Amino acid sequence: MAIEQPDMTLKAIGFVKNQVAQPVQGGWEEVISEIVIDRRLTDALDGLEEFSHIVVLFWMHKTSGEPTLKVHPRGKIEFPLVGLFATRSPRRPNPVGETTVRLLERRGNILKVRGLDAINGTPVIDIKPYIPRRHSVAGARVPPWVTKSGGISQRLEDIYRRLMDGYGPQHWWPAESPFEVMVGAVLTQSAAWSNVEKAIAGLKGAGALSPEALRRLPLAELARLIRPCGYYNAKAVKLKSLARWLGEFCGDDLNRLSAHDTDTLRRELLSIHGVGEETADSILLYAVGKPVFVIDAYTRRIISRLGLAPQDTSYAACQALFRDNLPVDSGLFNEYHALLVSLAKDVCRPRPLCPKCCLADKCPSRIVK
Template sequence: MSTMPQHSLIQIYELLFNEYGPQHWWPGDSPFEICVGAILTQSAAWVNVEKAIGNLKTADALNSTALCSITTDKLASLLYSCGYYNAKAKKLKAFVKHLALLYDDNLDKLFDQSINDLRKELLSIHGVGDETADSMILYAAKMPIFVIDTYTRRIFTRLGYDAANDSYVNFQSLFSTNLPHHVKLFNEYHALLVNHGKEVCKKIPLCGKCCIGVLCSYQSDKQAKA
């Protein structure tokens, strides 16, 4: 697995921050809402997740007790806008049941453990994968772990990072090995990468508008071939 020097990662962060400014993540009024959002955003655009969260609020169902007692069918109908609504209803149910059974519906109690133990426990819950678990840990529990997503993989692959097997863990280690473990930095960096992946480093990248183009292998290879 190759690594990048810390100054490159910080340099990339600073260029992105100078371009886009603070991103104010994660959008959510409480740690519980952030956890719900982390499950609902799987394969869904955030605008559609917001609609589903709005439906939950209107139905007075955005809390662990209500989500435990609501029927799965009714819950699925409230989640319709964010796709895979039947599956996501089951995933949300699994999460709140875990919280109710082991922690009296209290997220603080769930979060009161080491990052490694918390991550292991979250991953044991139906429907919680790497990205969802790490989003909960970073944005709801406010503990320093780097979230990897499609945008991060795409941008760093194009920049020239070679993650063996394209694995989540290998991408994550690029950041955890080379950056100081600060919640604020990890929070902002991930949010900036999402923004950059949506706005500029798209499937067909807009390299002419890119603020990190000077550091990019994809861009330099393209220029060498021109």
């Protein structure tokens, strides 16, 4: 028997303001948003700033397609088909999203939050304080798929375990300071690391391994010092740009970089002459400690040989493979990337030494002699 339900009218109390234009899968942990509440409701926010976390209810207005009654959680077919209401799928009869976020600041009618998985312009329909006693239930039961990672996650975790067993912790990046990491990330472009080390030693010997010293150094002299790493004229210009940016963006205080959210900082880094995605992400991960996965030629070679992604997969898609299937953790991403580099240099070379590889029994590309 169908039950007639009354129609209801909801009115937004505000909207989300951030840099995310389209819905994306995962990666929301570091997104900073402002929730702009209707000015007439400003007084209703009084006291909310006392809470570290709030619960935001919002209307996922860009969700498209008819909801289906049964879905695979997180869209992963390896998970069982379950009822829509047993999941957090956005495609539901009433596309209401609900997320607990960190409240960073309240300014009048504006709430600045971290971790809200809603795109720019999303209507907000309610705000509640997060109260641990009420929202966190000790001993709550959940089905196995909630805590189980999908097939790709398991493969990535298995690969990591084997690499760690085989090579041990890598303690990357090999540098004495975050600024040295930044310089190394630029110098290593199209260069062997042994030559980068010589160039960095040259800079250290000349007392030029600081943003200010690099700015003061004549361009020709800088190029001479970094000559061992190749493309030294072009790289000298890039280092000058990096040093100039550091002065302007954070007054040469690298500790201030981590206060910016990852997306903002990444955009800033990419605006510097000579800083591409791989260099920017190396700086974010190894110099600033942000949880981003670095994709380089070694990583691409290995994941394509392992059948995880075709060789021509875009940088962003390669990055999403790790980000969406592993815990978003800078320590894990640091070790994982460093271990992949070790594997690529040791055995997964252009001409692979598969019989010596710790991943051989799971690799569809292994060459058996």
